[in-house]
Amino acid sequence: MIALDRRTHAYPVVMPDRRLRERPTPRRRFRRNPMAAAMVVAALAILPALLYVYQRTEAAATGYSILRLQRELAGLESEYARLQATVSALRSPQRIERIATTELGMAPPRQRQLAAITTAPAVAASPAPPRSLAQRLGAWLGFGEAQAHELER
């Protein structure tokens, strides 16, 4: 009956030698230490308020930053407009002509100093000669690619 003999193992178990202390409920804990309870309640009550104040302060600080940047932007825009006006004044034809004639000794071109150049009409591109089958095959295989492009031009 060996086959029927079940193997059994005995595992040692350490049993508690004394009764486990019952974990006190939160209510009991708070009853025992009301000061801590009050601190927790106060913290829970004050924390959102503190967060709110922090948020408001940050918003105010950001608002002042926006104001400062807006002023800076307005100043830069004003400077840009002033510079544009200066550029326009410097580019005015009167000023350029005055400098050209009085300081640089230049004069407006006379009729004989001007020439109208007639541009030749564009030459019509001649159509590419038809390519043979061998040429096309060669181009497809990569041989004579430059040549093929040359022809297409």
Next chain:
Amino acid sequence: MTRRPPGRSRPRPLRSGQRPAGPVRRPAVSEVDLQRAVRGRLTFLFVLLFAGQAVLLGRLVYIQGSQADHLQRLALNQQLGAFVLPTHRGRIFDRAGRPLVTNVEVESVFAVPRAIRDPQEFARRVAPLVRMDPREIERRLEPRLYFVWLKRKVSPETAATFRALKLEGQLGFLEEARRAYPNGELAAHLLGFVGIDNQGLAGVELAYDSTLQGRPGRAVVGRDAIGRPIVETQRLAAPAVDGADLVLTVDQVVQHIAERELEKAVEETGAVRGMALVMDPRTGEMLALAAVPTYNPGAFQRVPPKRWVNRPIGEVFEPGSTFKLITAAAALDSGRVDLTDVFDCPESLQVGTHRIRDAHRYCTTSQTLTDVIRYSSNVGAAEVAARLGKERLYEYIRRFGFGAPTGIDLPGEATGIVRPPQEWLGPGLQTIGFGQGISATALQMLVGASALANDGVLVRPHVVRMVRDREGRLLQGVSAAPRRGVVAPEVAAAVVRMMIRTVEDGTGKLAAVPGYVVAGKTGTAQIPAPGGGYLQGRYISSFLGFTPIPNPRLAILVVLEEPRGAYYGGAVAAPLFRAIAERALWYLRVPPSTPLAAPAQTP
């Protein structure tokens, strides 16, 4: 029987007047009495607190209930402030996008009279900077006021001088936008100017004031203890809309050419005043509008108001011989005169008690209509007008747009003076035939004659090409101007051919531009005297022409008022036309139609 504690004897009764020995012993209070007393006090305290709370609650209900609206209003008034969001006035550009008018921020200076301890001393120190009498400044500094302008839109240097006075608290500075005209006097009459609050007062600035102004916005914002706006409280009541930018048809360089040559001509001829108008005859786009003497729009107060008048469109004059073009076109179009018709060429023409003469006699026996135009014959024009008749000539005059505004988008346009035919007394018909007895503005003359260069179609002149927003997006383009045919295209072409002859071998030879075909007509008109008749020895010289022919790109009218010495249009105005046309054609890269002379060989 109660037993006494050991060591304690029965207390002996006191005799009268005898004080007990040792500390006074109060009678013992029972526990119950003590509890009762504490309870009573607590009850009293509770009632007191409750009553206090009740009073506070009652007050709260009163404030939040019946007083809420009123108090809220008070608080908002204290904390919130409405302010105007400023706008930028639109800029003005030439047709190539070059700025003609822009804005720059400058400072304005104000005083705080309430903060000034010694107004007399204050006025004495400030007076030289504002160029005012110290007593006048002192008078304006009413002690009850918080704000009085001292000087607006000062230069940075002047602002620095004000700051150097070290009058902190008594002086203040505010930034304001000022119009800047970077090209100075260029196109002053056309651009116009603005007032101290940037409101348009003349020219394009006035005509398009509502477009340029924009719409200021409104916002409400809470302010902190030192008056700074609290951004997160800002509420936009109405957004600010910037003024739109204008792109003109005027070309800065063509305008400069016209002004420069006109100024030179006025100086050379000794003329009192001058005008030059350049227009694209096909579209009615004004390329230049110049008048001399001119002024700086940025300092318009420094010249007499008379100079602000945009004379090319606001002042009328008798056009003189340039008007013969209208007479000739009317004669041909009505069929009363043919190109082959021949007119007598007497030395003078007697009309009633008046005698009409030519300034120069070019013909001896007879002349055609072409000769009348080519040699600018008054006698010939009078004969043509007589053949047309009053009614028909009047009809054509009106058809060409005389006696009515051209509709240009500029303020102050004059209508001109065209009397009805019933009022053409004496030689009225004949003199109107050669441009006397009728008044028109320079613009009317140019627009009317330009119809001849445009196949007989009259166009509406305009100076604004498009309206754009500040980012350059198109808001409004000027659509094709209303067109009206006034004469047949063949008639217009025939008159233009006469004008070409005038420049080739007529009175306008000096207007010829090498390489280009020019069609033109000279004009020399007398100046009407205030009491009737004409001023002796005072003339208005003019030249009107188109170039190049065919497909004219430029229609130019130049007018010189009261030149000294030579005064014929062909002698003083034609060279001015040539100078402007030549430079403008080169600048616009219009190729010459005939070959130019070979460049000179340099040794």
